[in-house]
Amino acid sequence: MGHPWKSKGKKRTVVWGQEQPEEVLQYLRDMQDAVRYALQVAYRTTLRDEERRLPSPIALRREVRGWFYSRYDYARHHINPVCRTAVAMLRSYRKNHHGELRIPEVKRLAMRIDGELFKIVECKVRITMQPNNYVWLPVNTCNKNYQEYSKGRPSELLITDTKVCLTFIIRDNAVKPLGDRLVAQDLNFKSVDSTKASLSSSQSSLTSVDTQPLKEIVRIQNDFSRRRRALQRHVKNPKKRLQKLRETRGRQRNRVKDALHKLSTKTVRENPDASFVFEDLRGIRKTSEEAKRSRKLRMYLNRWPYRMYQSMVDYKSDNRTVYVSPRGTSSKCPVCGGKLEHPVWAVSRCVRCGVDYDRDRLASLAILCRGLRLCGQPFAVSADASWQHMRHEYLHPSAVPDSWRAGWIDHAASAPNPDAYTKIRV
Ligand SMILES: [Zn+2]
Secondary structure (H helix, E strand, O other): OOOHHHHOOEEEEEEEEOOOOHHHHHHHHHHHHHHHHHHHHHHHHHHHOOOOOOOOHHHHHHHHHHHHHHHOOOOHHHHHHHHHHHHHHHHHHHHHOOOOOOOOOOOOOEEEEOHHHEEEEOOEEEEEEEOOEEEEEEOOOOOOOHHHHOOOEEEEEEEEOOEEEEEEEEOOHHHOOOOOEEEEEEEOOOEEEEEEEEOOOOOOEEEEEEEEEOHHHHHHHHHHHHHHHHHHHHOOOHHHHHHHHHHHHHHHHHHHHHHHHHHHHHHHHHOOOEEEEEEOOOOHHHOHHHHHHOHHHHHHHHOOHHHHHHHHHHHHOOOOOEEEOOOOOOOEOOOOOOEEEOOOOOEEEEOOOOEEEEHHHHHHHHHHHHHHHHOOOOOOOOOOHHHHHHHHHHEOHHHOHHHHHHOHHHHHOOOOOHHHHHHHHO
16 A cells, blocks of 8 residues: 555564553444445445446545545544455455455454554554544553564554554665665755766776756745745734645645655666665754754755655665765865865865865765765775866866856856955966
């Protein structure tokens, strides 16, 4: 179920006996009734269909939701497993009875609970019954496999009147092989900058660098921030405003997620033989002291898409993804090890190299170098022939002598102090 990329990895389930509280038992009885109702609807829909096709769970949900929402005040997501269960039961009944279709009996008090509706908090399973109303079930942490399995991502929860089954997806990252190439990506609000390199035991070398603009995502983000500003200005009722803002944020999240799916699928397809290298953004929230100082880190905190993009690529790629420390990727020159200055945001100036680099491209090179080191292939940039070849592609446009005059108008805004430039450029 769910997105195909979600189910990569092994599933492991922990089961334990559980005497359910009355609230859960009532819930199970209600869901049993709901499945019975959904079965009838699905059955009638199937008979009406000329080819006797079963409805999809989503089509069934359209038919059932009026009844469901008027009857129960459970969180709205609870309708999804009901419809999936009903369709699955009809399908297996037909399969087991040589194509004959009848409404099967719902005997068991059991319900599968979607990932959106439960969470594991401090050794307890928290199930959302209604928005802001939870049922807490203790997890049997004595189960001999729990410690190991719970390192994975909780994916499914099945509760019956007597037991609980909790399934985890084990991300078996170490098992994926390393690719033949490395693609190091620096993620920014407006672009993804990639430096690619071939990986070989004798001599690794740079192969290309490119900048891919994130037009679609920038457009969505700007669109929504405009909409939010309008809401803040025009909706006077604070309660209603909060509600509207929350809705807008949810919609924005979905649109960005969709765009990220497309982008990550495309990127992985274009580099089937490569391992991706990213900055490790996990747990970055904790280093708030550093975040106060670094603009980029601060930006990351608010921009969950970076992390989401990384995990999508990680799941979709057949090769192992390498994560490197993000510390100092924009303060230390990957070419000579000197200190970088940023006269303006887009420029990384290395006094020792004596040039202005494109900040984002240079950052992707820094990430690549760290990735190569992690793969046991230390890489001396300045001594490498491929670097000499590609060096000009890493320069900031205003630092390339030929385009200096031509690009002057464009880059005037990002070069507030031309005197400083000429001093450095000699
Ligand atoms: Zn340098």
